[in-house]
Amino acid sequence: MRRSHIVAVLSLTLSAALPVHAQDAAAGEQIFRKCTSCHQAGAGARNSAGPILTDVVGRAAGSVSGYRYGKSMLAAGEAGLIWNAENIFNYLFNPTEFLRAYLDDPKAKAKMNFSLKAEQDRHDVIAYLSTFQVAKAPPENGFCVTNQSELTHVFAVDAGDEGRKVEELGPGGILCTAASDAPLNGFVSVFESAEHDEGCSRLITAGNIEGMIKYSDFDRCEWTSHAG
Structure with missing residues (x-):
């Protein structure tokens, strides 16, 4: 997904943020x-x-x-x-x-x-x-993305008017929004590197952590979700 198109993702239903595999x-x-x-x-x-x-x-x-x-x-x-x-x-x-x-x-x-x-x-x-990720809890009313792949990629968390953060994460790295007085919903994105403008994005709701398992261009990444 091109960075210029990311804002359009927010108009999609949050049901699109379901994990690739149903997990119980x-x-x-x-x-x-x-x-x-x-x-x-x-x-x-x-x-x-x-x-x-x-x-x-x-x-x-x-x-x-x-x-x-x-x-x-x-x-x-x-x-x-x-x-x-x-x-x-x-x-x-x-x-x-x-x-x-x-x-x-x-x-x-x-x-x-x-x-x-x-x-x-x-x-x-x-x-x-x-559920035992004690070291990876999201901030109050915020959300996070983690790099669960074996390669370093560029990640972003975007909470709309509350701001966007971008950071290069190695394996096991985590990037979170700031804490907020009100629940933040938004999306997380990942790009192969800083030089690439094609990547993957995923809708997310407050209190959750989204993990990217395997990177692939054009929104074909594999993700796994779990509550924070």
């Missing part, structure tokens, strides 16, 4: 019970057989303090693996095969031997884990 955090909470023998998330969470999953979406792999990771996971983190929604989705299908593909190492091995084969189960678990 409540269903994800039920599915996550299968994971609680090894993982914890939320207030008071501690490392167990697996690392804490609070704030996992957008986190660098192998980065939780105090947890003893396997060699392959540490190598993936050093190679730049970020736990965006897409990578979590693929990892949950087959953890060891994911690491072998990411590292291009047939001997790589994940400590986690559990998997979720059903696509909807994986989407729902990601939605549930996204």
